Amino acid sequence: MLFNSIEFIIFFHLIFAVYWLLKNNYKQQNVLLFLASYFFYGWWSWKFSFLIFFSSIVDYTLGLLIYKTEDRKIKKRYLLVSFLINFGILGFFKYFNFFISEAISLINLLGFQANYTSLSLILPIGISFYTFQTLSYTIDIYKGHIKPTNDFLAFSTFVCFFPQIVAGPVERASNLLPQFFRERHLKYEEAKEGCQQILWGFFKKIAIADSCALFVNDIFGYHNYDEVSGIILIIGGILFAIQIYADFSGYSDIAIGVAKLFGFQLMQNFNFPYYATSTTEIWRKWHISISSWFRDYLNKPLFFYFRHWGNYSLVIPLILTFTIIGFWHGANWTFIVYGLIHGIVMSIEVLSKKTRKKIRKKIPKWLNSGVGWLITMFVWVFTVIIFRAENMTLAVSYLVNIVDNLFFIDIDQFVGRGIFTAVNINPQKGVALTTLIVLMFFIEWLNRKHTFGFKKSSNLAVVNWTAYYALIITLFFFGEFNQQEFIYFHF
Amino acid sequence: MKRLISKYLLFLSIGFLVLCGICGGIMKYPNVFDAGYFNRWFSTYQVISRSNHNIDSDTLYLGDSVAGQIYRPEERKNYLAYTAAILMPGYYMLAANAIKSNPNIKSIVLISGPLTIGYEFEQYTTYSYFIKPFYLKKNFLYFTKNLQSKIDQYTYSSFFQYPIVKLAPFSDIDCSKDGTPNNNYMLSDISLEYLIKLQQLCKENNIELRLLSAPIMDTYISKTNDWQHLRQQIKKEGLENLFKGFFESIKYLEEESFIDGFHIETKYINESKAHLKKHLQIATK
Known part of the structure; x- marks a missing residue:
């Protein structure tokens, strides 16, 4: 869904109205934001919503594991797993064809014969943004800058928060995540x-x-x-x-x-x-x-x-x-x-x-x-x-x-x-x-x-x-x- | 929250009224403005407005965008040649309005390439260039059942009358369907229907109707087998007289002479104008 579309204007007004009807319960508001965010993203491609959900599960779990582990080496391994999975997904969708075709060109340049038909991959919208947002979460836990959250719903809403999921700003967990755990008030100004x-x-x-x-x-x-x-x-x-x-x-x-x-x-x-x-x-x-x-x-x-x-x-x-x-x-x-x-x-x-x-x-x-x-x-x-x-x-x-x-x-x-x-x-x-x-x-x-x-x-x-x-x-x-x-x- | 909602609603209401006022003003006097500043389809409102005024000539020129390059509407009041996106019903309504306001009109020259003359209703530009601009109360009497049924496919068509809807830049609808804009290079049902209506209108008002072709790319000769299907259709419909001299007036230009496959380069405009003038004289004789 594009911000500059009629669909978004309708979507926004509806969600806004329901959201503030639930003003006394931030947990219910989080549920609404979670559903609205997946609807917003799914409007473009519901299949790729699963990718964000998967990414959320991975980093939520790894965040908890990193925090609970005392052993520095094991912490590092968990962080490495987070890197591998996040960059693996990003690399596959965004860079796979590039690396393969460049490698083939190099092989051909060296005088060998190699052929390759590129995979027809669709780049999931916003992948570079939410990947870096979730990564900052696990890195900050690893560094001891923040504590992980036990609330999966709040965490996954932080990952897929609809205003910024497709093109940022790439938020740090230290700034955005705590905002899901407090009551929100709408001041006129x-x-x-x-x-x-x-x-x-x-x-x-x-x-x-x-x-x-x-x-x-x-x-x-x-x-x-x-x-x-x-x-x-x-x-x-x-x-x-x-x-x-x-x-x-x-x-x-x-x-x-x-x-x-x-x-x-x-x-x-x-x-x-x-x-x-x-x-x-x-x-x-x-x-x-x-x-x-x-x-x-x-x-x-x-x-x-x-x-x-x-x-x-x-x-x-x-x-x-x-x-x-x-x-x-x-x-x-x-x-x-x-x-x-x-x-x-x-x-x-x-x-x-x-x-x-x-x-x-x-x-x-x-x-x-x-x-x-x-x-x-x-x-x-x-x-x-x-x-x-x-x-x-x-x-x-x-x-x-x-x-x-x-x-x-x-x-x-x-x-x-x-x-x-x-x-x-x-x-x-x-x-x-x-x-x-x-x-x-x-x-x-x-x-x-x-x-x-x-x-x-x-x-x-x-x-x-x-x-x-x-x-x-x-x-x-x-x-x-x-x-x-x-x-x-x-x- | 109450303060926010009430102010927001007040803001929207005033904004809506202000926009309605501005759009109404623009719609009433579209020729005061330079169309170049507005959306591409704004010129349609200008030619519609011009068709309702004195054109100071006994000849009216209508036609597609290539004709519009040759006879620019802003140069003379009697040049309403602008774009084929207004379709044959659009040409008809412009002619009908002009005849009403100008009893002195003795001849109408319709300049349209053999491709654009047969355009179907279902086109990408139909909504912005034909439906919205021509959906006016005074035009309803010109709507045939066939045309009305095609327009009725678009919900809320009754809103098309309001200036704010007409000028709203974000409400474009793609009316195209699969296939080329002119299947088989023939006259579409809507085109044929309104061409016959135009012929009758001219006959009733003692006006001579002349059809001439705008320049077209030479590759179409082989592509269409020299417009074989169109020629057959004209014969079948008994329109030979109307199309007399039409195919002879086609000026074929090489691919390089076109900007985008349809519109001619500036340097070919004078040459094409002279060519049309010559054929106009032949047709008059």
Whole structure:
């Protein structure tokens, strides 16, 4: 079930009404959330619901076993079992075909003959998100950070909690799980904030991301990039950077807002990353739940392992962590390269910290921030082009043709004719979209000190309501209601 | 909770009224707005509105989207050529409304490729381009039993009259069924029915009806055996006179001349316009 669908709106209102009728009994509310979450997920594929249920049973049991065992070695074995099962399922559905086909290519490259027909595997939606969420539970128990729960229903609802099951935020058990064991109250101000966040999320998804998608799909989908103006290719890259942000942060806003209306506080997943002045800063603000997961459970242990390697103790963990973050997105070299480049850039930033500090002292702050922002955005757009491309060959072709065709101007391409289908894009849509994008970033800039982009409100209700209606009217007339899936559903 | 629910309901009610007001205004004066900013089907409301006004000409042009590329509706009041997605009943209703408002009309030129002229009702775009825009009280008298039964398949069809439903961007329904948009490259039942109605309408009003073809890809010659089935159907239905000069007016272009297989590249527009003009003159003689 997509958030941007009529089905979800009906589902949400029904569950919301029943949920708060049970307000004096949080256990009954948990049962309702459990059933609603499986219904929500099962709407897409009921068969894969069993996979989540299996994952829940495994980690619930292993969590208890890890906690009860005194022997460190046995604890470690249980944790290893959790790793093997969770990564085994993830690896099978997400990476099996990739590894086999790459191995076959390598064998053929070495001069041997090997054939393989790839398995037609469907990637279960949200698998990368709930796998990492359940894993954090067993790791935290192993580390002694949390105690396991005896309440299987609460635990499995924590795993499949419908607002965030398909695309996060990837919650830590220490934050979300205890919320299932206390009475939830709906305060008016919190509910209002939840509604504001949902509205803002819909605006970003439907008015910005899906409108950008019209242009992006047209430009990236036209594979003969040598015929396309370099400026159009740059616009395509920038629009994809905006699309992916509006899409994913829009989803997070809706998820967090919906959870708030059920009395839950989810972690902030985006903190206005596009105002960052370095790649390191962007990653502190982009997809916070997963980047902090990798920081805590991979980067820190790696850093500890390499701690005697001098500068390498910083560089190796960074490059490894970000390459794996890239690979987390999917089984494609484009994602690996995307992560690898970020790892390298961040390593350069870490190693040049002192030098940059010296330079910073000599130049005005605004210049330093401006240059930093430009470089950061250049790297970001460059890498998201690779991220969006279907394969590395097309990614290289796209990037090469930006340079080769920089001064090639075909006016038809700019007015939605020629090689791009006139039915999808036109200059007016471009003007409307540009206005909406500027508006989005302006409003977010005003709210950059808050937890989401539309939080700031006036003391006058009429001003607030006018702003809400303006957003709804914009959505109604300029939104793309073609129910495009959220990009991160595929990861 | 009570405060929340009451405010939420109040917010929704005011929002609904505001949207109804805005949609009503837009529906009343659709030509004030630039269609490019809106959803793709918004232009349908503009051509419907234009058909109800003075067109300042004795010739009315109707047609599919390729004809719309050649005779852009925003250029002249008498060009209502826009898209084949409005189907033959759509062309008929535009013509009927235009004739009512413009007794000076002496001829109607319908420019549609041999493929699009026969489009079936069951298409992906039918709901947004035909059902919602043309479902107006004043058009009900033009609905045949066959058409009404097809529309009635969609529940809540009576809501289609309201501007907010017409402009709602999230209520699209895919009306397509298996198969190509024009099975066997012939006239569909609905297309045939309304083409005959259009012919009668013109006859009753002493208006000359001319059919010309929009340019089409040359691969269709072999694919359709030079429109063998369509030609046979025309003969069987006794429509030879109506289709006189139609097949001769087809301008076949190479695959490279098309943007997406249907729509022609900008550079071929003038050439196609000249070709149509020539055939229009032949048809007039």
